[in-house]
Structure formats: structure tokens, C-alpha cells
Amino acid sequence: MRWIWIDRFVEFDPGKRAVAVKCVSLAEEHLHDYMPGFPIMPECLIIEAMAQTAGILVGQAGDFRQKVILAKIRRAIFYDLIRPADVIHLEAVMDSYTIEAASTSGTVRRADQVVAHIDLLFSHIDQNLSGIRFPEENFVFGQGPIQALLQTLVCVGPLGQAEDGRS
Amino acid sequence: MRFILIDKVLALEPGRSIKAVKTVSLAEEYLADHFPTFPVLPGVLILGGLIEAASWLVRATERFAHSMVLLEQARNVRYKSFLAPGSQVEYKVDADRIEQDLSSFIGEGTSGGQSIVEARFVLRHFNLADKDPRLAGIDAQVIQALKDRWRLIFTDSH
Amino acid sequence: MPKTGEEIYQTVKEVLVDALGVDEQDVTPKARLMADLGAESIDFLDIVFRLEKAFSIKIAREEIFPGDGFFSDSQLASDGRLTEKGLSLLKKQLPHIDFSEFEKDPRLSRLGDLFTVEAVVRFLEHKLSEGPSAGQP
Numbered sequence: 518m519r520w521i522w523i524d525r526f527v528e529f530d531p532g533k534r535a536v537a538v539k540c541v542s543l544a545e546e547h548l549h550d551y552m553p554g555f556p557i558m559p560e561c562l563i564i565e566a567m568a569q570t571a572g573i574l575v576g577q578a579g580d581f582r583q584k585v586i587l588a589k590i591r592r593a594i595f596y597d598l599i600r601p602a603d604v605i606h607l608e609a610v611m612d613s614y615t616i617e618a619a620s621t622s623g624t625v626r627r628a629d630q631v632v633a634h635i636d637l638l639f640s641h642i643d644q645n646l647s648g649i650r651f652p653e654e655n656f657v658f659g660q661g662p663i664q665a666l667l668q669t670l671v672c673v674g675p676l677g678q679a680e681d682g683r684s
Numbered sequence: 685m686r687f688i689l690i691d692k693v694l695a696l697e698p699g700r701s702i703k704a705v706k707t708v709s710l711a712e713e714y715l716a717d718h719f720p721t722f723p724v725l726p727g728v729l730i731l732g733g734l735i736e737a738a739s740w741l742v743r744a745t746e747r748f749a750h751s752m753v754l755l756e757q758a759r760n761v762r763y764k765s766f767l768a769p770g771s772q773v774e775y776k777v778d779a780d781r782i783e784q785d786l787s788s789f790i791g792e793g794t795s796g797g798q799s800i801v802e803a804r805f806v807l808r809h810f811n812l813a814d815k816d817p818r819l820a821g822i823d824a825q826v827i828q829a830l831k832d833r834w835r836l837i838f839t840d841s842h
Numbered sequence: 843m844p845k846t847g848e849e850i851y852q853t854v855k856e857v858l859v860d861a862l863g864v865d866e867q868d869v870t871p872k873a874r875l876m877a878d879l880g881a882e883s884i885d886f887l888d889i890v891f892r893l894e895k896a897f898s899i900k901i902a903r904e905e906i907f908p909g910d911g912f913f914s915d916s917q918l919a920s921d922g923r924l925t926e927k928g929l930s931l932l933k934k935q936l937p938h939i940d941f942s943e944f945e946k947d948p949r950l951s952r953l954g955d956l957f958t959v960e961a962v963v964r965f966l967e968h969k970l971s972e973g974p975s976a977g978q979p
Binding site for chain 1: 685686687688713714716717718719720721722726727728729731732735751752754755756757758759760761762763766803812822825826829830833
Binding site for chain 1: 860861884885887888891894895903909
């Protein structure tokens with residue numbers, strides 16, 4: 518499995534708001550362990566999907582120069598289960614952004630139904646975490662499946678809608 | 685990758701608290717992506733470990749009455765440091781209350797004496813058959829699978 | 843709309859309950875953010891963001907609590923104590939805090955005691971009284 522919990526961006530308003538899509542498939546291994554016999558997407562991975570959506574929104578606001586790390590989950594509330602064949606939309610909105618940190622609020626929807634609210638706080642770790650050692654280069658947005666995801670930003674036009682008409 | 689976020693239960697006080705441990709191995713697949721040059725256990729899996737430990741406390745306390753023990757909400761989850769491969773994290777979860785269908789907890793994770801995470805969270809518990817009686821068979825299946833797993837990770841004599 | 847001290851205190855109370863996950867009854871004027879309410883570095887950023895939203899003002903984190911960079915600068919803090927330079931910088935950044943008691947024994951371990959709920963309220967009273975244009979984002 519790859520550590521990538523969203524599939525593509527469908528809306529991207531730099532510095533303000535992003536919407537990504539995650540398709541949930543029985544082919545994903547982890548679904549089979551959480552509640553063995555009843556595959557559902559674990560809530561902590563729904564949080565990660567939002568963290569990746571919001572983290573890229575925050576990262577892009579700094580041209581991906583900052584190492585953006587999830588520092589605090591302010592709150593995450595879940596209203597329903599997510600099952601195979603579900604397609605969820607994760608909307609992240611930038612609330613605050615400074616050189617040290619950023620905060621986002623987010624909503625997860627399945628069609629018209631709100632299934633979760635997730636509010637996060639990111640740290641730009643070169644500005645914080647003194648005393649803890651980590652690499653110089655930006656390991657957050659460097660190699661890995663995140664690169665394929667960042668390519669989907671290219672397909673999202675200036676008005677924030679997918680240019681090929683998908684949404 | 686197996687979505688199993690704790691390896692062993694060290695101590696259990698039904699209705700009150702649980703202590704569990706997870707060892708972090710470079711062999712865990714997602715570390716290759718998180719991150720390629722700086723492998724560390726993803727924060728959400730650390731929270732997941734606390735949730736999993738708490739859910740075992742619920743299950744043991746209510747004697748596996750429910751199949752579904754799920755996260756209803758998590759608040760003030762603070763990440764203090766990173767967990768690198770080759771380390772071990774100990775999760776300690778204390779129950780505020782465990783009721784029939786809802787329970788709330790404070791959890792913390794430490795490694796080598798250093799604080800890694802602190803979190804407050806609420807779990808909800810139910811059976812699928814509560815809404816759809818046709819799913820009673822699935823409830824039984826889930827409960828049995830988890831009972832088998834419980835025997836692996838919690839032995840009375842260690 | 844001008845806010846009374848009591849209104850500010852109530853809002854600060856709500857912010858701290860949300861940000862720190864403490865009970866409302868724990869948030870008293872003399873409660874120390876770190877020792878009594880469990881606030882850590884990341885929480886100060888969280889508190890600043892929430893106060894900005896609640897009061898529609900812009901706050902630099904250093905106006906509430908020094909950043910991590912402060913403590914790792916040996917010119918400002920060394921051997922577990924604030925230097926003269928560090929003390930004078932904090933006095934400038936945090937005019938709402940009374941350092942006279944602390945000055946007598948400027949150990950870093952005592953610094954946290956100064957950051958109380960009422961210090962945050964005093965800071966906001968001062969900031970909000972500067973006028974509608976002051977601190978606007």
C-alpha cells in the first residue's frame with residue numbers, strides 16, 4: 518500500500534480552499550483489518566486524508582518551501598461510516614496562516630451528506646521543534662506518491678474547477 | 685500492510701485503564717512513503733494506536749457485547765515528537781466513563797520517557813443489527829475475529 | 843464594539859477550554875497557562891489563532907508567549923536563566939506582564955508562572971483599547 522489517502526484534487530483556490538476526492542475500494546488492504554468482516558475506512562485514515570488535503574493547501578501557500586507537519590488535531594467529529602464504493606469529498610479551508618503555523622477547518626462529504634468535520638493545526642517545523650533533528654531538505658513534499666497528487670493540481674484551472682469538466 | 689496499531693496489551697483494569705505497546709519497524713510499508721528520507725510513524729496511526737487500545741478496554745469491559753467500537757470524536761490531539769523505526773511506544777489510556785453506547789478517554793503515548801502524543805477522544809459502540817437485524821451474522825463474525833485477536837495480544841500470564 | 847473586561851475574560855475562557863481541552867472550572871484568572879492548564883508551544887499558536895478570530899484582530903505569537911527560537915538563542919537565555927538582553931526583550935514584547943518579581947530570580951523555570959489567564963485578558967484589554975485600526979489584519 519502507498520501512504521496516500523486522497524486520489525486527486527477537484528478544486529483548488531490557492532491560499533484559501535481545496536477539495537480533494539477519495540475513492541474507497543475493497544482492494545485497499547487496511548479496510549479488512551479495522552472491523553474484520555465489515556470493511557470500513559478507519560476514522561484516523563479519514564483524518565489523514567483531510568491532513569493531506571489541507572497540508573497541500575498550506576504547503577502550496579508557501580510554494581512548498583516549508584516542511585508542513587500535522588501538529589495538532591483540534592477536533593475531528595464523525596457522523597457516519599465510510600464503506601467500499603463510497604466516494605468522499607474532503608474540503609479544507611485555510612483559517613489562519615503565518616510563517617510558523619497554519620490552521621484549517623474541513624468537511625468530509627459523501628454526496629450531500631456531511632460525514633465528518635475535521636479541524637487541524639499545522640506547524641512549519643523549521644520555525645518550531647528546536648532540539649529535534651530532522652533533515653534539511655523538504656522531506657514532506659519531496660519524493661513519493663505525493664508527487665503524483667501534486668500533478669493533479671495542474672489539471673485544476675485558475676477558477677478552481679477541474680478543466681476537463683470533472684468535479 | 686496490516687491495519688493493527690498495537691502489538692501487546694501490558695495491563696488492563698476493566699472499566700478504568702489500559703496500557704499497550706507498539707513497536708515501530710522499518711519493515712512497515714508506509715514508512716517508505718512517510719517519509720522517504722525521514723521515516724516516522726504517521727501521527728494519525730499514533731492516534732489510531734490510542735483509539736485501538738481504548739477500544740480493547742471497551743470490549744473487555746463490556747465482554748465483547750458490540751461489534752462496532754468506533755471513533756466518534758477526537759479533540760486536542762497534540763503531537764510532541766517523532767517516532768522512528770527501531771523504537772517502541774507505550775500507550776496509556778484512562779477512561780473518563782464507559783457507558784453502554786458511548787465512552788470517553790484521555791490517552792498519552794510515551795517512548796523512552798519522552799512524550800509523543802496526548803489526546804482526548806470519545807468512542808461509540810453498537811451492533812450493526814441494531815439498525816438492520818439481517819446483519820447480526822456480520823456482528824458475530826466481527827466479534828469472533830476480534831476475540832481471536834484479543835487472545836493474541838493479551839495474555840493473563842506474561 | 844468595545845468589550846468590557848468581563849466579556850473579554852469570558853471569551854478567553856471559551857478559547858482556552860477549546861484549545862486546551864480543560865474544564866471551564868479550571869480556567870481561573872490566576873491559572874497559569876502552562877503549569878495549571880497544560881499549554882505547550884503548539885497550543886500558544888492555537889490560542890493566538892482563536893483569539894484573532896474571536897476578537898477580529900491580528901496578534902503576533904510573541905505578544906502572548908515567546909517563540910521556540912527565543913529559548914534556543916544563548917544571547918537571550920542560557921544556563922537556565924534569562925540574560926539581561928532576554929529580559930529586556932521580553933519586557934518590550936510583553937508590556938502587559940509585570941516582571942518585577944521575576945527579575946529578582948530570572949530562572950527559566952519560573953517564567954511560566956507569569957503567563958496566566960489574567961495576563962492574556964490584560965493583553966487583550968490593552969490591544970483592543972489601542973483603537974479600531976490597531977492590529978487589524
